[in-house]
Amino acid sequence: xxxxxxxxxxxxxxxAGDQAAYRALLGTVRDWLRRYFARRIAxxxxxxxxxxxxxxxxxxxxxxxxxxxxxxxLAAIARYRWVDALRRAxxxxxxxxxxxxxxxxxxxxxARLSLSALIARLPPGQANAILLTRVEGRSVVEAAxxxxxxxxxxxxxxxxxxxxxxxxxxxx
Amino acid sequence: MPNFDRLIDDLAGDLAPVVPIxxxxxxxxxxxxxxxxxxxxxxxxxxxxxxxxxxPAPLLLLVAGLFAIAGAAAASAAIRAAQxxxxxxRDGARWALASLAILPLVALATMAASPAPGAGLWxxxxxxxxxxxxxxxxxxxxxxALTWWLRRGAPVSVEKTGWLAGAAAGAIGALAxxxxxxxxxxxxxxxxxxxxxxxxxxxxxxxxxxxxxW
Numbered sequence: 263x264x265x266x267x268x269x270x271x272x273x274x275x276x277x278a279g280d281q282a283a284y285r286a287l288l289g290t291v292r293d294w295l296r297r298y299f300a301r302r303i304a305x306x307x308x309x310x311x312x313x314x315x316x317x318x319x320x321x322x323x324x325x326x327x328x329x330x331x332x333x334x335x336l337a338a339i340a341r342y343r344w345v346d347a348l349r350r351a352x353x354x355x356x357x358x359x360x361x362x363x364x365x366x367x368x369x370x371x372x373a374r375l376s377l378s379a380l381i382a383r384l385p386p387g388q389a390n391a392i393l394l395t396r397v398e399g400r401s402v403v404e405a406a407x408x409x410x411x412x413x414x415x416x417x418x419x420x421x422x423x424x425x426x427x428x429x430x431x432x433x434x
Numbered sequence: 435m436p437n438f439d440r441l442i443d444d445l446a447g448d449l450a451p452v453v454p455i456x457x458x459x460x461x462x463x464x465x466x467x468x469x470x471x472x473x474x475x476x477x478x479x480x481x482x483x484x485x486x487x488x489x490p491a492p493l494l495l496l497v498a499g500l501f502a503i504a505g506a507a508a509a510s511a512a513i514r515a516a517q518x519x520x521x522x523x524r525d526g527a528r529w530a531l532a533s534l535a536i537l538p539l540v541a542l543a544t545m546a547a548s549p550a551p552g553a554g555l556w557x558x559x560x561x562x563x564x565x566x567x568x569x570x571x572x573x574x575x576x577x578x579a580l581t582w583w584l585r586r587g588a589p590v591s592v593e594k595t596g597w598l599a600g601a602a603a604g605a606i607g608a609l610a611x612x613x614x615x616x617x618x619x620x621x622x623x624x625x626x627x628x629x630x631x632x633x634x635x636x637x638x639x640x641x642x643x644x645x646x647x648w
Contacts, residue, residue, distance in 0.1 A: 276449065277451065277452050277454055278451050279449060279450060279451035281446045284445070284446045284449050288445060289442060292438055309436050310436065312436075312438075313436040313438070313441060316438075316441060316445065317441075317445070318588075318648070322648070323452055324452040324454055324455050324586075325454075325455050325516060325517045325587050326517070327454060327455075327517050327519075330517075330519060331519075334519040334520040334521050334522070335517070335518060335519050338518035338519050338520050338522075338588075338590050339590070341520070341590065342518070342588075342590040374520070374521065375521075428591065428592075429591055429593065429594055430591075431590040431591050432518060432519060432520055432521065432522050432524075432590060432591060433520070433521075434520060434521045
């Protein structure tokens with residue numbers, strides 16, 4: 263179990279230029295992100311998304327406020343990269359069961375930061391359309407059949423849902 | 435598949451100390467920009483006679499106060515948006531901005547209650563358009579400062595932040611115009627001066643996502 267205080271301390275040291283603390287922090291964050299993104303993007307894309315997020319963390323490390331918790335900051339960056347990845351997602355992802363565990367290991371605090379909490383804020387039609395086409399990688403035709411929407415409505419729901427997700431990145 | 439060990443080594447090797455972005459410094463910066471905008475508008479166009487005499491009209495104080503509070507709330511939220519966090523509450527600014535709606539409502543009620551509603555409606559258009567343009571020019575300076583700030587940061591809701599930053603800049607521009615404009619009636623301030631805020635917000639929504647996305 264990762265404690266936010268430990269991560270926040272490592273991040274403060276990293277902002278001061280401590281490379282050892284930063285290396286340890288990035289290793290921990292990498293593992294956390296793998297769990298965070300599990301089942302929320304096609305498994306083949308998880309590592310690319312983790313890499314994008316680590317690079318974003320590095321580029322934007324000055325935006326972490328050392329007086330505040332670390333994980334809500336990291337989760338906001340991770341969600342931002344995730345929405346971006348969903349926008350770019352193609353329908354070529356393999357549908358597999360991920361072996362990583364996600365929600366089951368999350369406590370109540372982490373659950374509030376999760377991607378599930380973000381998706382839950384979408385209307386069901388938009389959430390289903392995004393999960394089927396951008397997370398599971400199904401075609402629009404398949405998604406339409408599975409969720410009982412017309413193909414046009416699936417496309418509209420994906421478009422509107424992604425737009426709404428971008429607005430909700432910081433919501434609990 | 436990315437080689438994470440190598441990536442982490444590279445990022446750690448590239449690590450240089452950084453000074454964390456401080457929202458307090460951002461607020462001070464924007465307050466300075468707002469003061470400079472007001473000073474420039476007043477220096478170029480003059481100060482209202484009642485302000486110059488040290489006896490500002492109550493309506494001026496009320497309207498300028500509303501613009502100042504709305505501008506401060508929206509600017510503060512936009513500045514804070516440079517430091518993202520899940521659970522960050524930035525809704526207070528909406529209410530402060532919504533309070534500005536009281537001005538056009540009062541203006542409309544005043545017009546409707548006048549003995550000849552609609553009479554002379556177009557008489558002040560030239561002055562009104564001048565106020566809007568002056569306010570928008572002032573707003574652009576504030577918007578430029580906020581854009582610079584946001585580009586240093588990591589806004590994650592760039593459209594929402596664009597609206598907020600634009601509205602904040604608009605409120606600052608409207609404040610500057612209100613301190614300068616000699617039209618001392620709510621039908622003018624509540625329409626033309628308030629128009630600056632949504633107009634600048636639309637500019638912010640258009641410009642900031644393009645410049646602050648990362």
